[in-house]
Amino acid sequence: MKTIRAVGAVFAGVLIAATVACSGGGSPAPDSESEQPTKLRLALHWTYPVAEWDGIVVADELGYYEEAGLDVELQFLSGSTATVQAVAAGESDLGLAGPDTILSGVDSGLEFTVVANHLQRTSSGVIAPAASGIESFEDLEGKTVSTAAASPEQAMLRSKLAEAGLDSESDLALSFVDPQAKCTVVLSGAADACTGQNNHHVIQFADEGVDPVFLSFSTEEQPILGHSIFANDAYLADHADAVSRFLEATMRGYETAAEDLDAVVDIYVKQRPETDAAFLLKTLEASHELMYSDRTDEHGWGWMDDTAWQALADSLLAGEVLGSEVSVSEIYTNDYLPEDAWKPQPLD
Template sequence: MSWERSTRRDALRAVGVMAGAGLAGCVGGSGGSASAESEDPTSLSVILNWKPNATQAGYFVADQNGFYEEEGLDVTLVSGQGGGFAAKQVGLGNQDLGLGTGVALLQARDKDLDVRSYANAQASNAAIYTVEEQFGGELTDPQQLAGKRVAAVAESAKTMTYLEMLLEQEGIRDEVELVNVGVEQQTSNLLSGNVDAAVGIFSDSVGLARQGYNASMLWLADYTPAIGRTVFTRPGYADENGDAIRGFLRATARGWAWASNNPEGAMDRMVDARSSLSQSREMGVLKLKYTAKNLVLSDTVREHGWGHQRADAWERVVSNLADSGVVDTGIPVADVWTNDYLDTEASVVGDYAAQVTTDYDLPV
């Protein structure tokens, strides 16, 4: 395990392991194989979609609570620069596994990088947001964007691609001016009056509302097919390291179950991984709860288990991206994803919904 941590790390991990054991009924017990403790651990480098944040809590809980270790894994969580960057690094063999959206994965494959999704870890969190003070009213329909300036980060495969697809579908692409801004500069451009709306994630709108603005947002996934955050690697790597992939996914599901049931404790682990998160801890807990309740625990997960991927969802996304010219036509959808490495016999995977409690009172 490797990440810059404070001196609190070992103490937190000890508490986490005991807490995890106490919650064995709701996080799938130890999860590891009997032989994992006696064999040398398998090293896995996992590049994140972005810098450590609350929407990745399940991975950091699994790391710091020892869930990966119990699966015989030595996991290194690597800070990322977007899903597209993560897919490229995995495709080139510089990292073992990565996190990123379906768009990021498909664009990597379109560049002849052989990456494949092994779990759909959470639904898309992309949103268009604004404030009434700048927009002139509440944003309730994509058609309202006609004649507006919208900020987006061009380097974000997810947000820029979904936004352009939405505008094309609505027939207003030529009426909207897209303003390329720096990473995490969308809100400042909005509040300064440089743009009328921006594309980011759900917490951007929530944060503005908490500051007293009349904020509103549209979920991009409500208007265009989307595959959220996936766990991907190279098919050849998975073939050679099948047990490690299954163990990683099993432990990650367990990490998300623990985080869902213990959001405050999970945020402690995030702060331990990246101390600057302490400055926005309250917002971090809110992001974590929302992610656990609405993005990780989806209807598909309730029916099929954690990480399950649906063929029809992938087919719609591939078809939509091809029709929009984002990727080449003729992508064999069956080669893009697989559920074969999800251990549905483990209750924390196959019966994930029964292991978690997410009846939080959320403002959005």
């Protein structure tokens, strides 16, 4: 495992506090230097580190996985579909993916188990310039909305439009573009709004001098969770303790990261010098605001329940991404989460 400890001094005080706070209730690491660390292949849903993985990046860089007796291989893949397929096929042991893609995989017969939900709310929604007058999904009537074709995000949009009493085929125009361009076309004036993320595209709007309005797909009445960590079922059965140790080390990484996001930016820039540090800091701040919920207030980091999974499943079923109802209680477990887990809080 690659561990760069040069930035450890930046985290010195935080690292000590996080180590003490997270030492209880966890699974022990191998107690002998002669024991070999457990190998764990982690599939990530993009080709380079992104903001919402900062806990994993920190855990890897500061040696938390090594301390937990793990040899973690980070596998950088192209999108959530690739990570879901890799984990289901046994080419990866654990993975990160959007919950919409996870549910689509379950619907298509793939087998795996979700073991943590590190983004408690989805970052997805509709973004429009404030000057457009768009303040609700009802206001999209007669507008052009750019989105990616055949995507769960597009399906959630259709579901929200239906809730607003709009027919996505006749009451507005959906413009299907490359996923990388869906919000750029709004900034160029070719569309009125786009589907996108509040921890990326909203920041892009603001950096371009455009005051954004964000209509989240998640609401208090229908909470929709964000990206989650899931495991290959065979690996989980054979390495349950390793999965528990991985989740505890990962939680430590997120807790440490939350204490000093500027230091996290330093790690990312060290790994990838072309990183836009100012933009990254904003995306880190926005991502950490998605990590807490009533669930984590009560149970701690990563906790899941049926309510949020069911809200997403209902939305995807309405958008015809799922072919049938999914028994959401059977696709996840909280059994491998750390005891007395860290409880994320809003950033100061």
